[in-house]
Amino acid sequence: MEKPREKNNRLEVWIAVLIALVSLTTALAAWRTTSLGSKAGDLIYQGLLDAVKRQAAANEDWRKAYEEAGYTRDYLITLDGLIVQGNSNDPASQEHAAQLRTYLLPGMKSLATPLGTDPSYLTPDGWLNVQKRFDELEAQSSDLSSLDPLASFSLADTYYAEQRWLVVGTILIAVSLFWLGLSQLSHLRSRILILVLGVIVYGIGLVWSLGVEAVFFILRGGVL
Amino acid sequence: MNKPGISNPERGKTFVLVLILLNTVLVAAVSALQVDATIRANQANRDSQYYAIQATGSLIQAGARSDYDLNTYSKWLTDTQEALVAEYSAMQRQAANDQQGFEALTLESQIYQARADRTRSLSVLMTDPAYAPASDQVSPNITAYLSDLHSYSLELVQKQNDTSGAYHRWNNKSDSYVAILTVLAVAFFLLGVAQMAQPGVRLLFSSFAFGVISIGILWTLILLIF
Numbered sequence: 001m002e003k004p005r006e007k008n009n010r011l012e013v014w015i016a017v018l019i020a021l022v023s024l025t026t027a028l029a030a031w032r033t034t035s036l037g038s039k040a041g042d043l044i045y046q047g048l049l050d051a052v053k054r055q056a057a058a059n060e061d062w063r064k065a066y067e068e069a070g071y072t073r074d075y076l077i078t079l080d081g082l083i084v085q086g087n088s089n090d091p092a093s094q095e096h097a098a099q100l101r102t103y104l105l106p107g108m109k110s111l112a113t114p115l116g117t118d119p120s121y122l123t124p125d126g127w128l129n130v131q132k133r134f135d136e137l138e139a140q141s142s143d144l145s146s147l148d149p150l151a152s153f154s155l156a157d158t159y160y161a162e163q164r165w166l167v168v169g170t171i172l173i174a175v176s177l178f179w180l181g182l183s184q185l186s187h188l189r190s191r192i193l194i195l196v197l198g199v200i201v202y203g204i205g206l207v208w209s210l211g212v213e214a215v216f217f218i219l220r221g222g223v224l
Numbered sequence: 225m226n227k228p229g230i231s232n233p234e235r236g237k238t239f240v241l242v243l244i245l246l247n248t249v250l251v252a253a254v255s256a257l258q259v260d261a262t263i264r265a266n267q268a269n270r271d272s273q274y275y276a277i278q279a280t281g282s283l284i285q286a287g288a289r290s291d292y293d294l295n296t297y298s299k300w301l302t303d304t305q306e307a308l309v310a311e312y313s314a315m316q317r318q319a320a321n322d323q324q325g326f327e328a329l330t331l332e333s334q335i336y337q338a339r340a341d342r343t344r345s346l347s348v349l350m351t352d353p354a355y356a357p358a359s360d361q362v363s364p365n366i367t368a369y370l371s372d373l374h375s376y377s378l379e380l381v382q383k384q385n386d387t388s389g390a391y392h393r394w395n396n397k398s399d400s401y402v403a404i405l406t407v408l409a410v411a412f413f414l415l416g417v418a419q420m421a422q423p424g425v426r427l428l429f430s431s432f433a434f435g436v437i438s439i440g441i442l443w444t445l446i447l448l449i450f
Contacts, residue, residue, distance in 0.1 A: 037263075044270045051274055055281040066288040073296055073346050077303070080342040081335045088331045125352070126345045130289075153270060160263045167259045171252040178248055190241075 015184045015195060022177045022202055029170040029209055033163055040159035047152030057144035061137040068115050069128045075112035079105065155220070162216040169212060172205030235423040240430055244415050247437055251408045254444055258401035265394035268387045275384035282377040290373055293348050297364065300343040300350060307336035400447055404440050411436040 082105065086097035114133075115121045121129045138145040179198030183191045217224060314329035344350045349364040350357070354372070357364050411433045418429035 033259075040263075041266065044266065048270065048273055048277070051277045055277050059281055059284045062285045062288050066292045069292050070295065073292075073299070073343070076346065077299065077339045077342050080338045084335045084338040085331070088334075090327065090331060093331055127348055127351070128346060130292075149274065153274070156270075157267070160267065164256075164260055164263060167256055171255050175248050175252055182244070 011191065011195075012184065015180060015191075018195075018199070018202075019177065019180045019184065022173065022180055022198075025202075025206065026170070026173050026177050029166070029173050029205075032209075032213075033166050033170050036159045036163040036166060040156040040163065043152045043156035043159065047149035047156065050147040050152060051149035053144050054147045054149065057141050058138065061134055061141065061145070064137055065130050065134040068112070068133060069130050071108070071111035072116035072121075072128055075105075075108040075116045078108060158216060158220055162212060165212040165216075166209055169205045169209030172201055172208060176200075176202035176205055233423060236426045236430060237419065240415055240418050240426065240433075243430060243433055243437065244412070244419075247408055247411050247415065247433075250437065250440060250444070251405065251412075254401055254404050254408065254440070257444070257448075258398055258405065261394050261398035261401055265391050265398055268391035268394055272384055272387040272391055275380050275387060279377055279380040279384055282380055283374075286373050286377055290370070293369070296343060296347045297349045300340055300347055303336050303340035303343055307333050307340055310336055397447055400443070404443050404447075407436055407443070408440045411440065 078100075082097045082100055085093050086101070088094060088097075109117065115128055115130075121132060123129045176198045179194055179201060183194035183198055186194055213224075310329050310333035314326050314333060317325035317329055349355050349366070349369060355365045355369045414429050414433035414436060418426045418433060421429055
């Protein structure tokens with residue numbers, strides 16, 4: 001029959017092996033939890049950069065759209081004045097209007113294109129549809145305007161959500177490590193009880209962590 | 225069985241073990257809360273920065289729009305005044321029997337009026353019922369126009385302020401949770417010493433640890449409630 005001393009030594013070896021295994025798992029879980037936070041942080045950083053780029057492009061497009069609206073307004077005002085001048089009975093005024101139409105108006109018209117030349121740019125109220133022109137300019141600068149910071153933020157949120165759940169598993173594994181350490185220091189009777197407790201907590205933590213990984217792996221469409 | 229007067233060296237160890245278990249659970253819970261608070265702080269900080277970027281864009285757009293709208297209104301005012309002055313001058317030339325001057329100034333007045341009419345049709349301030357003057361004698365409601373123009377920017381700034389406030393709140397909570405974890409680490413140390421010490425001293429260290437754990441629990445509850 002095995003002596004209690006030998007039995008105790010063998011148990012100590014097993015506990016030491018378990019402690020090594022759980023330490024490794026704790027390190028791995030802690031690394032994964034931290035790396036999820038880093039991934040989320042990187043995505044937020046990327047999203048904010050995209051937001052700045054996209055907003056800068058939008059700012060420039062708004063400036064350009066209203067600049068064109070200003071040119072268009074000036075063109076339409078000048079055109080209406082010249083129509084009245086051209087319809088006058090005074091030959092000198094008619095000649096003046098004709099000259100202005102020939103030499104001034106084409107330049108103004110080119111600056112006012114397309115807002116001043118395409119009737120679809122007028123709203124039902126008669127104002128210039130600057131929003132429509134802005135949308136077109138945005139479509140033209142699609143490399144910047146198509147940047148989607150909210151998509152980055154949304155993906156970052158999934159990493160944060162995973163980190164939230166994974167930290168629970170990491171804590172359980174860390175707690176189990178503590179109990180295993182305590183069992184190594186305890187006497188035989190309480191040692192087994194504490195050891196069983198540690199192994200159970202470790203099992204729960206491990207299953208939890210793997211489950212969280214699997215769920216979020218599927219939710220992100222196969223991305224870790 | 226121990227003889228009376230001889231102390232049991234294992235006395236109080238179960239109590240210490242229970243305290244260790246309690247402290248472990250508390251540390252686990254506070255760690256989870258700390259991570260959650262940090263995540264919420266990061267998200268609020270991100271939202272705050274995103275709203276700030278959007279608010280600057282909104283202000284730039286509002287600036288470009290108001291520049292266009294007020295310039296259009298200004299041009300309408302100028303052309304209308306020019307038309308009126310030319311018309312008045314034409315009448316004076318007619319009174320002075322200057323037919324050529326009368327016709328020239330009448331034409332000038334008509335040209336300015338045509339320009340003013342077109343400008344009016346393009347002006348939001350002159351045609352939008354929300355801002356347009358009720359008669360030619362009063363000005364458009366510039367105050368309402370500017371209020372509407374900047375309402376979205378103000379909304380974004382309000383959101384930015386709210387999320388910035390949330391960031392500071394969660395960040396402070398996160399810092400406090402770290403402090404609680406430090407306090408609980410001290411409790412672990414005290415419990416470790418208690419476990420190794422003689423029964424009399426064990427009780428003393430256990431009491432200290434219990435006090436420290438109580439502070440940790442109380443602090444955590446305060447953070448959770450407020």
